Amino acid sequence: MASQSSSFLFQLLHSGEYSDFTLVCQEQQFYLHKAIVCPQSPVITAALQGEFQEARTKVLNVEAFDVATVRRMVNFMYTEEYEVGYVHEASGSATGHETERTEVTEALLCHVRVNAIADYYNVSKLTQLANSKIQSILRDSWLAESFSHAVKEASVSTGDVALHDIITSTAAYHIEELVEFQSFADLEVMSEFSIKVLRSCARRICDIESQLQYIQSVCKKEAVRADRVIGNIDNCLRTLSACSNDLVVIQGELS
Structure with a gap:
């Protein structure tokens, strides 16, 4: 249903049928509908309903933006989307x-x-x-x-x-x-001072990253060493246990 509605509004935009005000940018005219545009833009609403010239002429001039940008805004108001072309992946x-x-x-x-x-x-x-x-x-x-x-x-x-x-x-x-x-x-x-500060921050980040990598490396080595020590302790405990059992047997034979 939403897709059908967008398609209908898009056709309405391009036909200009039932238009009740015009957006003009660099001699390009967009025939629009207040019922669609005004709920989305309180600024345009104020211009068309106030004591401004636009309220009398029903013509709103856009001077601060280029035609392509205005068209993208208008397309969005009627379709909830706009396009700028595709960004392709880099080739070799x-x-x-x-x-x-x-x-x-x-x-x-x-x-x-x-x-x-x-x-x-x-x-x-x-x-x-x-x-x-x-x-x-x-x-x-x-x-x-x-x-x-x-x-x-x-x-x-x-x-x-x-x-x-x-x-x-x-x-x-x-x-x-x-x-x-x-x-x-x-x-x-960017001022010269801010760039110097940022470069100092970047160098500090590199230093911290290097320190972190070193600490992680040391921790990894210590973890391996700890595992080896624990393994040796386990072997010693098993050896002691075996010796203890042998001692009990020998004591039994002597008695």
Whole structure:
């Protein structure tokens, strides 16, 4: 039933039938329906119902975002999904790696821009979906260069706290690689001081990991040694028990 409903709404979107307001971005017009869009965006609702010009003209101009991003938001409002293309697995060739890097970067940037427009118009479910897609790429198709581009885009385009948390936690997880990556160090959000601190933290993490590996190695050796000692003790106890039995027999024969 949900799939049939989405299909119907998608057809309604593309036909423009029964449209009662228009979203305009760079001369591209989207003929939309308040009954579908307004429940998902209190910002658009306020613009169409208040004392603004949009309430009179039924035309809402979008200037802060590109057409592709607006289209993805609109598609989501009618289908609960949006597409940016596919991120392919890397091939073994240099060209393949370059293609993968470009695709991963473009996909991340598209999702960050979708997050930005969702945050701007307060479309909470779209914000969550965009963040989920961003997390999937960062988990399954990690590339430091692509991540750096995404950080740069997010720092200037969206105030979504959840996305900023995703970015900072991901940066912390990959900090050893990122602090040596020049495009990350060159980000405007990164000062020379903060980069030095992060590099010091990364070195400290490496030292702690080395110490942990050494301790684990020592513990493993001690565990093996303890097992060997316990085995020797068991052998000694069995020998003592056998000697004790022999002594009892000898005492019985003497008596």
